[in-house]
Protein backbone atom coordinates (compact mmCIF):
# COMPACT_ATOMS: atom_id res chain seq x y z
CA UNK A 1 0.00 0.00 0.00
CA UNK A 2 1.57 3.32 -1.07
CA UNK A 3 0.27 5.13 2.01
CA UNK A 4 2.02 2.69 4.27
CA UNK A 5 5.29 3.15 2.46
CA UNK A 6 4.98 6.93 2.71
CA UNK A 7 4.35 6.70 6.44
CA UNK A 8 7.51 4.65 6.95
CA UNK A 9 9.52 7.14 4.89
CA UNK A 10 8.30 10.09 6.93
CA UNK A 11 8.97 8.38 10.22
CA UNK A 12 12.53 7.51 9.33
CA UNK A 13 13.22 10.88 7.80
CA UNK A 14 15.16 13.21 10.04
CA UNK A 15 15.23 16.78 8.81
CA UNK A 16 18.63 17.58 7.38
CA UNK A 17 19.26 20.47 9.77
CA UNK A 18 19.01 18.08 12.73
CA UNK A 19 20.79 15.22 11.08
CA UNK A 20 23.70 17.40 10.00
CA UNK A 21 23.92 19.51 13.13
CA UNK A 22 27.63 19.89 14.01
CA UNK A 23 28.67 17.82 17.03
CA UNK A 24 32.25 19.09 17.30
CA UNK A 25 33.91 22.48 16.90
CA UNK A 26 35.64 21.09 13.82
CA UNK A 27 32.31 20.46 12.11
CA UNK A 28 31.08 24.03 12.54
CA UNK A 29 31.05 25.92 9.23
CA UNK A 30 32.30 29.47 8.86
CA UNK A 31 32.69 30.50 12.54
CA UNK A 32 36.32 29.61 13.13
CA UNK A 33 36.94 32.99 14.81
CA UNK A 34 34.49 31.90 17.52
CA UNK A 35 35.37 28.22 17.80
CA UNK A 36 39.13 28.84 18.03
CA UNK A 37 38.74 31.29 20.91
CA UNK A 38 36.32 29.04 22.76
CA UNK A 39 38.55 25.99 22.35
CA UNK A 40 41.56 27.85 23.74
CA UNK A 41 39.54 29.16 26.69
CA UNK A 42 38.26 25.65 27.49
CA UNK A 43 41.70 24.12 27.22
CA UNK A 44 43.22 26.76 29.50
CA UNK A 45 40.32 26.52 31.96
CA UNK A 46 39.58 30.21 31.46
CA UNK A 47 36.12 30.09 29.94
CA UNK A 48 33.96 32.96 31.21
CA UNK A 49 30.87 31.92 33.18
CA UNK A 50 28.54 34.04 31.07
CA UNK A 51 28.76 34.04 27.28
CA UNK A 52 26.75 35.87 24.64
CA UNK A 53 26.47 34.31 21.19
CA UNK A 54 25.00 36.84 18.79
CA UNK A 55 24.31 36.69 15.07
CA UNK A 56 21.68 35.98 12.43
CA UNK A 57 19.42 32.97 12.73
CA UNK A 58 20.69 29.60 11.61
CA UNK A 59 24.41 30.36 11.77
CA UNK A 60 25.23 27.94 14.61
CA UNK A 61 24.74 29.78 17.91
CA UNK A 62 22.86 27.10 19.86
CA UNK A 63 24.81 24.33 18.13
CA UNK A 64 28.03 25.82 19.47
CA UNK A 65 26.47 26.33 22.91
CA UNK A 66 25.76 22.60 23.02
CA UNK A 67 29.26 21.71 21.84
CA UNK A 68 30.71 23.94 24.58
CA UNK A 69 28.45 22.20 27.14
CA UNK A 70 29.78 18.84 26.03
CA UNK A 71 33.42 19.93 25.86
CA UNK A 72 33.43 21.21 29.46
CA UNK A 73 31.43 18.26 30.81
CA UNK A 74 32.79 15.37 28.73
CA UNK A 75 33.92 12.43 30.85
CA UNK A 76 37.14 12.44 28.81
CA UNK A 77 37.55 16.20 29.18
CA UNK A 78 37.38 19.07 29.59
CA UNK A 79 39.04 19.19 26.19
CA UNK A 80 39.17 21.06 22.89
CA UNK A 81 36.60 18.69 21.43
CA UNK A 82 33.91 16.59 23.11
CA UNK A 83 34.39 12.86 22.63
CA UNK A 84 30.71 12.39 21.69
CA UNK A 85 31.03 8.80 22.91
CA UNK A 86 30.70 9.04 26.69
CA UNK A 87 27.35 8.98 28.48
CA UNK A 88 27.44 12.70 29.25
CA UNK A 89 28.17 13.70 25.64
CA UNK A 90 25.41 11.42 24.37
CA UNK A 91 22.88 12.78 26.86
CA UNK A 92 23.62 16.36 25.91
CA UNK A 93 23.44 15.54 22.19
CA UNK A 94 20.02 13.97 22.73
CA UNK A 95 18.86 16.91 24.83
CA UNK A 96 18.32 14.55 27.77
CA UNK A 97 20.82 15.94 30.27
CA UNK A 98 19.31 17.28 33.49
CA UNK A 99 22.27 19.58 33.98
CA UNK A 100 22.25 21.24 30.57
CA UNK A 101 19.06 23.26 30.39
CA UNK A 102 17.86 24.95 27.21
CA UNK A 103 15.37 27.77 27.75
CA UNK A 104 13.46 29.64 25.08
CA UNK A 105 13.71 33.28 26.10
CA UNK A 106 10.71 34.22 23.99
CA UNK A 107 8.26 32.02 25.90
CA UNK A 108 9.92 32.22 29.35
CA UNK A 109 10.51 35.91 29.47
CA UNK A 110 9.00 36.91 32.82
CA UNK A 111 10.52 37.49 36.22
CA UNK A 112 8.91 34.36 37.71
CA UNK A 113 10.74 32.06 35.30
CA UNK A 114 14.05 33.74 36.07
CA UNK A 115 13.37 33.51 39.84
CA UNK A 116 12.73 29.77 39.52
CA UNK A 117 15.91 29.46 37.48
CA UNK A 118 17.89 31.25 40.20
CA UNK A 119 16.63 28.81 42.81
CA UNK A 120 17.81 25.77 40.84
CA UNK A 121 21.17 27.34 40.15
CA UNK A 122 22.19 26.95 43.77
CA UNK A 123 22.06 23.15 43.61
CA UNK A 124 25.12 21.24 42.47
CA UNK A 125 24.92 19.46 39.09
CA UNK A 126 23.49 15.94 39.20
CA UNK A 127 25.71 14.09 36.72
CA UNK A 128 27.80 16.71 34.95
CA UNK A 129 30.78 18.69 36.13
CA UNK A 130 28.94 21.95 35.46
CA UNK A 131 25.38 23.14 35.14
CA UNK A 132 24.77 24.94 31.85
CA UNK A 133 21.87 27.26 31.10
CA UNK A 134 21.41 28.04 27.43
CA UNK A 135 18.87 30.84 26.98
CA UNK A 136 17.85 31.29 23.36
CA UNK A 137 16.51 34.65 22.10
CA UNK A 138 17.59 36.14 25.42
CA UNK A 139 16.79 39.68 24.23
CA UNK A 140 13.09 38.82 24.66
CA UNK A 141 13.34 38.78 28.47
CA UNK A 142 11.50 41.54 30.32
CA UNK A 143 13.41 44.27 32.13
CA UNK A 144 12.49 42.78 35.51
CA UNK A 145 13.72 39.38 34.36
CA UNK A 146 17.02 40.92 33.26
CA UNK A 147 17.37 42.61 36.64
CA UNK A 148 16.80 39.32 38.42
CA UNK A 149 19.34 37.66 36.13
CA UNK A 150 21.84 40.43 36.73
CA UNK A 151 22.18 39.56 40.42
CA UNK A 152 23.22 36.04 39.48
CA UNK A 153 25.63 37.24 36.83
CA UNK A 154 27.36 39.53 39.30
CA UNK A 155 28.57 36.53 41.27
CA UNK A 156 27.88 33.34 39.34
CA UNK A 157 28.46 30.10 41.27
CA UNK A 158 31.59 28.35 40.02
CA UNK A 159 29.58 25.29 38.95
CA UNK A 160 27.32 27.26 36.58
CA UNK A 161 27.75 28.51 33.01
CA UNK A 162 25.33 30.78 31.17
CA UNK A 163 25.17 30.92 27.39
CA UNK A 164 22.88 33.54 25.90
CA UNK A 165 22.01 33.24 22.22
CA UNK A 166 20.46 36.23 20.49
CA UNK A 167 19.79 37.62 17.06
CA UNK A 168 19.64 41.13 18.50
CA UNK A 169 22.49 41.75 20.90
CA UNK A 170 21.85 45.49 20.77
CA UNK A 171 18.61 44.92 22.68
CA UNK A 172 20.43 43.48 25.68
CA UNK A 173 20.91 45.87 28.62
CA UNK A 174 24.45 47.21 28.95
CA UNK A 175 24.59 45.87 32.50
CA UNK A 176 24.13 42.34 31.15
CA UNK A 177 26.49 42.76 28.22
CA UNK A 178 29.26 44.15 30.39
CA UNK A 179 29.21 41.00 32.52
CA UNK A 180 29.45 38.57 29.62
CA UNK A 181 32.02 37.52 27.08
CA UNK A 182 30.54 38.38 23.71
CA UNK A 183 31.01 36.21 20.60
CA UNK A 184 29.69 37.55 17.32
CA UNK A 185 28.71 35.01 14.68
CA UNK A 186 28.85 35.93 11.03
CA UNK A 187 26.64 35.15 8.06
CA UNK A 188 27.95 32.41 5.84
CA UNK A 189 28.92 33.09 2.24
CA UNK A 190 27.04 31.33 -0.56
CA UNK A 191 30.31 29.56 -1.35
CA UNK A 192 30.62 28.14 2.17
CA UNK A 193 27.00 27.07 2.17
CA UNK A 194 27.30 25.63 -1.34
CA UNK A 195 30.31 23.52 -0.38
CA UNK A 196 28.52 22.21 2.69
CA UNK A 197 25.38 21.40 0.70
CA UNK A 198 27.49 19.61 -1.90
CA UNK A 199 28.94 17.34 0.81
CA UNK A 200 25.47 16.63 2.16
CA UNK A 201 24.03 15.94 -1.29
CA UNK A 202 26.82 13.47 -1.98
CA UNK A 203 26.44 11.76 1.40
CA UNK A 204 22.65 11.60 1.09
CA UNK A 205 22.88 10.67 -2.57
CA UNK A 206 20.43 13.41 -3.55
CA UNK A 207 21.72 13.82 -7.12
CA UNK A 208 21.31 17.60 -7.43
CA UNK A 209 23.13 19.33 -10.27
CA UNK A 210 25.81 21.86 -9.13
CA UNK A 211 23.88 24.89 -10.39
CA UNK A 212 20.85 23.72 -8.44
CA UNK A 213 22.94 23.63 -5.27
CA UNK A 214 24.23 27.15 -6.00
CA UNK A 215 20.67 28.35 -6.29
CA UNK A 216 19.72 26.94 -2.88
CA UNK A 217 22.94 28.26 -1.31
CA UNK A 218 22.23 31.77 -2.57
CA UNK A 219 18.58 31.69 -1.50
CA UNK A 220 19.58 30.84 2.09
CA UNK A 221 21.07 34.34 2.46
CA UNK A 222 23.85 33.34 4.80
CA UNK A 223 21.88 30.99 7.06
CA UNK A 224 23.07 27.41 7.06
CA UNK A 225 19.90 26.17 8.73
CA UNK A 226 17.74 27.90 6.10
CA UNK A 227 19.78 26.28 3.35
CA UNK A 228 19.11 22.86 4.87
CA UNK A 229 15.38 23.59 5.23
CA UNK A 230 15.31 24.60 1.57
CA UNK A 231 17.14 21.43 0.68
CA UNK A 232 14.49 19.48 2.61
CA UNK A 233 11.81 21.12 0.47
CA UNK A 234 13.76 20.39 -2.69
CA UNK A 235 13.96 16.73 -1.70
CA UNK A 236 10.24 16.68 -0.93
CA UNK A 237 9.48 18.08 -4.40
CA UNK A 238 11.85 15.62 -6.02
CA UNK A 239 13.53 18.52 -7.83
CA UNK A 240 17.05 17.98 -9.16
CA UNK A 241 17.80 20.66 -11.74
CA UNK A 242 18.03 24.40 -11.23
CA UNK A 243 14.91 24.99 -13.30
CA UNK A 244 12.90 22.48 -11.29
CA UNK A 245 14.15 24.03 -8.06
CA UNK A 246 13.44 27.58 -9.13
CA UNK A 247 9.93 26.51 -10.03
CA UNK A 248 9.40 24.50 -6.86
CA UNK A 249 10.71 27.15 -4.48
CA UNK A 250 9.81 30.26 -6.46
CA UNK A 251 13.51 31.13 -6.75
CA UNK A 252 14.98 32.99 -9.68
CA UNK A 253 17.97 31.25 -11.29
CA UNK A 254 21.24 33.15 -11.32
CA UNK A 255 21.56 33.16 -15.11
CA UNK A 256 18.16 34.86 -15.42
CA UNK A 257 19.35 37.64 -13.12
CA UNK A 258 22.56 37.86 -15.08
CA UNK A 259 20.68 38.13 -18.38
CA UNK A 260 18.57 41.03 -17.11
CA UNK A 261 21.56 42.90 -15.73
CA UNK A 262 23.62 42.34 -18.88
CA UNK A 263 20.72 43.55 -21.03
CA UNK A 264 20.58 46.73 -18.93
CA UNK A 265 24.34 47.22 -19.22
CA UNK A 266 24.06 46.71 -22.97
CA UNK A 267 21.43 49.43 -23.11
CA UNK A 268 18.87 46.89 -24.30
CA UNK A 269 15.68 47.34 -22.26
CA UNK A 270 13.71 45.04 -24.58
CA UNK A 271 15.61 41.94 -23.53
CA UNK A 272 15.43 42.92 -19.86
CA UNK A 273 11.69 43.64 -19.96
CA UNK A 274 10.89 40.36 -21.74
CA UNK A 275 12.88 38.41 -19.15
CA UNK A 276 11.09 40.18 -16.31
CA UNK A 277 7.81 39.26 -17.98
CA UNK A 278 8.81 35.58 -18.05
CA UNK A 279 9.81 35.67 -14.38
CA UNK A 280 6.50 37.29 -13.52
CA UNK A 281 4.45 34.79 -15.52
CA UNK A 282 6.16 31.88 -13.80
CA UNK A 283 5.18 33.29 -10.44
CA UNK A 284 8.56 34.82 -9.56
CA UNK A 285 8.52 37.44 -6.83
CA UNK A 286 9.45 40.82 -8.35
CA UNK A 287 10.70 42.18 -5.05
CA UNK A 288 13.01 39.20 -4.81
CA UNK A 289 14.05 39.76 -8.42
CA UNK A 290 14.92 43.42 -7.73
CA UNK A 291 16.86 42.37 -4.66
CA UNK A 292 18.80 39.77 -6.66
CA UNK A 293 19.53 42.26 -9.46
CA UNK A 294 20.87 44.67 -6.86
CA UNK A 295 23.18 42.02 -5.46
CA UNK A 296 24.33 41.01 -8.92
CA UNK A 297 25.32 44.61 -9.66
CA UNK A 298 27.06 44.86 -6.32
CA UNK A 299 28.95 41.65 -7.04
CA UNK A 300 30.05 43.01 -10.43
CA UNK A 301 31.35 46.16 -8.79
CA UNK A 302 33.35 44.15 -6.25
CA UNK A 303 34.42 41.65 -8.89
CA UNK A 304 36.01 44.43 -10.91
CA UNK A 305 38.14 45.41 -7.91
CA UNK A 306 38.83 42.03 -6.29
CA UNK A 307 38.48 39.50 -9.10
CA UNK A 308 38.78 35.86 -8.06
CA UNK A 309 40.20 36.88 -4.66
CA UNK A 310 36.81 38.22 -3.59
CA UNK A 311 34.98 34.96 -4.24
CA UNK A 312 33.97 34.49 -0.62
CA UNK A 313 32.27 37.91 -0.67
CA UNK A 314 30.08 37.43 -3.72
CA UNK A 315 26.48 36.36 -3.36
CA UNK A 316 26.52 35.03 -6.92
CA UNK A 317 28.68 32.15 -8.13
CA UNK A 318 31.98 33.23 -9.65
CA UNK A 319 31.16 31.70 -13.04
CA UNK A 320 28.10 33.97 -13.40
CA UNK A 321 30.23 37.07 -12.77
CA UNK A 322 32.99 35.84 -15.06
CA UNK A 323 30.36 35.39 -17.75
CA UNK A 324 29.81 39.14 -18.00
CA UNK A 325 31.83 41.00 -20.64
CA UNK A 326 34.55 42.92 -18.80
CA UNK A 327 33.97 46.02 -20.89
CA UNK A 328 30.44 46.27 -19.55
CA UNK A 329 31.66 46.57 -15.97
CA UNK A 330 32.03 50.34 -15.67
CA UNK A 331 32.38 51.45 -12.06
CA UNK A 332 30.66 54.82 -12.53
CA UNK A 333 27.69 53.36 -14.40
CA UNK A 334 27.22 50.40 -12.06
CA UNK A 335 27.43 52.61 -8.96
CA UNK A 336 24.70 54.78 -10.41
CA UNK A 337 22.59 51.73 -11.33
CA UNK A 338 22.91 50.44 -7.77
CA UNK A 339 21.79 53.79 -6.47
CA UNK A 340 18.76 53.83 -8.79
CA UNK A 341 17.79 50.25 -8.08
CA UNK A 342 18.14 50.43 -4.30
CA UNK A 343 15.82 53.43 -4.29
CA UNK A 344 13.41 51.52 -6.51
CA UNK A 345 13.53 48.48 -4.22
CA UNK A 346 12.05 50.49 -1.36
CA UNK A 347 9.27 51.77 -3.62
CA UNK A 348 8.62 48.30 -5.06
CA UNK A 349 8.23 46.87 -1.55
CA UNK A 350 5.45 49.33 -0.81
CA UNK A 351 3.84 49.38 -4.24
CA UNK A 352 0.65 47.61 -5.26
CA UNK A 353 1.92 47.69 -8.85
CA UNK A 354 5.53 46.57 -8.46
CA UNK A 355 5.75 45.35 -12.03
CA UNK A 356 5.19 48.80 -13.52
CA UNK A 357 7.76 50.32 -11.21
CA UNK A 358 10.33 47.67 -12.04
CA UNK A 359 9.78 48.00 -15.79
CA UNK A 360 10.08 51.77 -15.60
CA UNK A 361 13.27 51.67 -13.61
CA UNK A 362 14.76 49.02 -15.90
CA UNK A 363 14.13 51.22 -18.95
CA UNK A 364 15.68 54.20 -17.20
CA UNK A 365 18.64 52.09 -16.14
CA UNK A 366 19.11 50.84 -19.70
CA UNK A 367 19.21 54.44 -20.91
CA UNK A 368 21.68 55.50 -18.25
CA UNK A 369 24.69 55.16 -20.52
CA UNK A 370 23.34 57.82 -22.85
CA UNK A 371 22.68 60.13 -19.93
CA UNK A 372 26.14 59.51 -18.59
CA UNK A 373 27.63 60.44 -21.96
CA UNK A 374 26.08 63.89 -21.72
CA UNK A 375 27.22 64.09 -18.11
CA UNK A 376 30.74 63.40 -19.26
CA UNK A 377 30.53 66.31 -21.70
CA UNK A 378 29.23 68.60 -18.98
CA UNK A 379 31.95 67.41 -16.62
CA UNK A 380 34.51 68.11 -19.28
CA UNK A 381 33.23 71.64 -19.76
CA UNK A 382 33.13 72.19 -16.03
CA UNK A 383 36.68 70.93 -15.86
CA UNK A 384 37.68 73.51 -18.43
CA UNK A 385 35.99 76.22 -16.41
CA UNK A 386 37.50 75.09 -13.13
CA UNK A 387 40.99 74.80 -14.56
CA UNK A 388 41.22 78.56 -14.06
CA UNK A 389 42.20 79.14 -17.64
CA UNK A 390 38.79 80.61 -18.31
CA UNK A 391 36.29 82.18 -15.98
CA UNK A 392 32.62 81.49 -15.62
CA UNK A 393 31.74 85.11 -16.27
CA UNK A 394 28.89 85.36 -18.76
CA UNK A 395 30.15 85.85 -22.33
CA UNK A 396 28.79 89.39 -22.39
CA UNK A 397 31.52 90.50 -20.01
CA UNK A 398 34.29 88.52 -21.64
CA UNK A 399 36.36 91.45 -22.67
CA UNK A 400 37.07 92.61 -19.17
CA UNK A 401 36.60 89.83 -16.72
CA UNK A 402 39.25 87.36 -17.80
CA UNK A 403 41.91 87.58 -15.14
CA UNK A 404 45.32 88.06 -16.54
CA UNK A 405 44.05 88.27 -20.08
CA UNK A 406 44.28 92.01 -20.39
CA UNK A 407 47.36 93.88 -21.37
CA UNK A 408 46.28 97.25 -20.09
CA UNK A 409 46.55 98.37 -16.51
CA UNK A 410 42.84 98.97 -16.49
CA UNK A 411 40.34 96.45 -15.19
CA UNK A 412 36.77 96.69 -14.09
CA UNK A 413 34.43 94.48 -12.16
CA UNK A 414 30.73 95.00 -12.49
CA UNK A 415 29.08 94.46 -9.15
CA UNK A 416 25.63 93.05 -8.59
CA UNK A 417 23.03 94.22 -11.04
CA UNK A 418 20.31 96.29 -9.49
CA UNK A 419 16.96 97.13 -11.05
CA UNK A 420 17.87 100.81 -11.06
CA UNK A 421 20.91 100.17 -13.19
CA UNK A 422 20.83 102.03 -16.48
CA UNK A 423 21.22 99.92 -19.64
CA UNK A 424 24.42 101.74 -20.44
CA UNK A 425 25.97 100.24 -17.33
CA UNK A 426 26.42 96.83 -18.95
CA UNK A 427 30.01 95.69 -18.82
CA UNK A 428 30.16 95.79 -22.61
CA UNK A 429 31.13 99.41 -22.41
CA UNK A 430 34.55 98.36 -21.19
CA UNK A 431 35.39 96.21 -24.19
CA UNK A 432 38.16 97.62 -26.29
CA UNK A 433 40.44 95.88 -28.77
CA UNK A 434 43.29 96.13 -26.33
CA UNK A 435 41.46 93.99 -23.77
CA UNK A 436 40.71 91.06 -26.06
CA UNK A 437 41.65 87.73 -24.51
CA UNK A 438 44.86 86.17 -25.61
CA UNK A 439 45.15 82.87 -23.79
CA UNK A 440 48.22 81.71 -25.65
CA UNK A 441 50.26 84.31 -23.88
CA UNK A 442 48.26 84.55 -20.69
CA UNK A 443 50.48 86.02 -17.96
CA UNK A 444 50.04 85.29 -14.27
CA UNK A 445 46.92 86.80 -12.79
CA UNK A 446 47.20 90.57 -12.69
CA UNK A 447 46.17 92.49 -9.63
CA UNK A 448 42.65 93.49 -10.56
CA UNK A 449 39.56 94.74 -8.83
CA UNK A 450 38.15 91.25 -8.45
CA UNK A 451 41.29 90.11 -6.68
CA UNK A 452 41.18 93.20 -4.53
CA UNK A 453 37.62 92.38 -3.46
CA UNK A 454 38.67 88.86 -2.48
CA UNK A 455 41.55 90.33 -0.52
CA UNK A 456 39.28 92.85 1.17
CA UNK A 457 36.82 90.16 2.13
CA UNK A 458 39.56 88.61 4.23
CA UNK A 459 41.19 91.68 5.73
CA UNK A 460 38.14 93.86 6.31
CA UNK A 461 34.73 92.24 5.96
CA UNK A 462 32.82 95.46 6.90
CA UNK A 463 34.51 97.45 4.13
CA UNK A 464 34.07 94.59 1.72
CA UNK A 465 30.36 94.44 2.44
CA UNK A 466 29.98 98.12 1.51
CA UNK A 467 31.98 97.78 -1.70
CA UNK A 468 30.21 94.57 -2.61
CA UNK A 469 26.98 96.55 -2.97
CA UNK A 470 28.26 99.42 -5.10
CA UNK A 471 27.40 99.63 -8.77
CA UNK A 472 30.91 99.37 -10.16
CA UNK A 473 34.55 99.46 -9.18
CA UNK A 474 37.40 100.42 -11.41
CA UNK A 475 41.16 100.60 -10.97
CA UNK A 476 42.89 102.90 -13.37
CA UNK A 477 46.45 104.21 -13.04
CA UNK A 478 46.53 104.41 -9.27
CA UNK A 479 42.94 105.55 -8.92
CA UNK A 480 40.26 103.33 -7.41
CA UNK A 481 36.94 104.58 -8.81
CA UNK A 482 33.84 103.69 -6.89
CA UNK A 483 30.43 104.15 -8.49
CA UNK A 484 27.90 104.25 -5.71
CA UNK A 485 24.35 103.02 -5.89
CA UNK A 486 23.01 105.30 -3.21
CA UNK A 487 23.83 108.37 -1.21
CA UNK A 488 23.99 106.09 1.81
CA UNK A 489 26.94 104.22 0.31
CA UNK A 490 28.52 107.46 -0.74
CA UNK A 491 28.28 108.92 2.77
CA UNK A 492 29.65 105.77 4.34
CA UNK A 493 32.65 105.82 2.04
CA UNK A 494 33.18 109.54 2.52
CA UNK A 495 33.68 108.97 6.23
CA UNK A 496 37.38 109.87 6.82
CA UNK A 497 38.12 106.80 8.89
CA UNK A 498 36.54 104.50 6.33
CA UNK A 499 38.26 106.28 3.46
CA UNK A 500 41.64 106.06 5.11
CA UNK A 501 41.26 102.37 5.80
CA UNK A 502 40.20 101.68 2.23
CA UNK A 503 43.18 103.61 0.88
CA UNK A 504 45.53 101.64 3.10
CA UNK A 505 44.13 98.28 2.04
CA UNK A 506 44.09 99.14 -1.66
CA UNK A 507 47.62 100.53 -1.47
CA UNK A 508 48.92 97.41 0.21
CA UNK A 509 47.07 95.13 -2.24
CA UNK A 510 48.06 96.90 -5.47
CA UNK A 511 51.55 97.63 -4.22
CA UNK A 512 51.35 101.31 -5.14
CA UNK A 513 49.80 104.45 -3.76
CA UNK A 514 46.08 104.35 -4.56
CA UNK A 515 43.80 107.35 -4.54
CA UNK A 516 40.06 107.00 -4.11
CA UNK A 517 37.52 108.57 -6.43
CA UNK A 518 33.94 108.47 -5.24
CA UNK A 519 31.16 108.84 -7.79
CA UNK A 520 27.56 109.34 -6.78
CA UNK A 521 24.95 107.30 -8.64
CA UNK A 522 23.66 110.14 -10.84
CA UNK A 523 27.15 111.36 -11.70
CA UNK A 524 28.32 107.94 -12.79
CA UNK A 525 25.34 107.38 -15.04
CA UNK A 526 25.89 110.62 -16.89
CA UNK A 527 29.56 109.86 -17.26
CA UNK A 528 28.99 106.32 -18.48
CA UNK A 529 26.45 107.38 -21.06
CA UNK A 530 28.85 109.91 -22.46
CA UNK A 531 31.61 107.32 -22.66
CA UNK A 532 29.47 104.73 -24.38
CA UNK A 533 28.07 107.12 -26.95
CA UNK A 534 31.56 108.10 -27.97
CA UNK A 535 32.75 104.66 -28.94
CA UNK A 536 29.50 102.76 -29.38
CA UNK A 537 30.06 101.44 -32.90
CA UNK A 538 33.65 100.32 -32.55
CA UNK A 539 32.94 98.74 -29.18
CA UNK A 540 30.08 96.65 -30.52
CA UNK A 541 32.29 95.35 -33.29
CA UNK A 542 35.10 94.45 -30.96
CA UNK A 543 32.69 92.79 -28.53
CA UNK A 544 31.56 90.45 -31.28
CA UNK A 545 35.17 89.70 -32.13
CA UNK A 546 35.96 89.03 -28.49
CA UNK A 547 33.03 86.67 -28.13
CA UNK A 548 33.92 84.70 -31.21
CA UNK A 549 37.51 84.31 -30.09
CA UNK A 550 36.71 83.42 -26.50
CA UNK A 551 38.34 80.10 -25.50
CA UNK A 552 35.15 78.84 -23.89
CA UNK A 553 33.25 79.34 -27.13
CA UNK A 554 36.06 77.59 -28.98
CA UNK A 555 35.99 74.68 -26.53
CA UNK A 556 32.21 74.37 -26.89
CA UNK A 557 32.57 74.34 -30.69
CA UNK A 558 35.21 71.64 -30.43
CA UNK A 559 33.38 69.48 -27.86
CA UNK A 560 29.94 69.62 -29.41
CA UNK A 561 31.09 69.91 -33.02
CA UNK A 562 29.08 73.15 -33.21
CA UNK A 563 29.49 76.32 -35.25
CA UNK A 564 28.70 79.94 -34.47
CA UNK A 565 25.64 81.00 -36.44
CA UNK A 566 24.87 84.34 -34.91
CA UNK A 567 26.14 86.64 -32.18
CA UNK A 568 23.65 88.78 -30.33
CA UNK A 569 24.68 91.58 -28.05
CA UNK A 570 22.28 92.58 -25.31
CA UNK A 571 22.22 96.09 -24.04
Ligand SMILES: [Zn+2]
Nearest residue numbers: 074083086089
Ligand atom coordinates in the same frame (compact mmCIF):
# COMPACT_ATOMS: atom_id res chain seq x y z
ZN1 LIG B 1 32.39 12.83 26.06
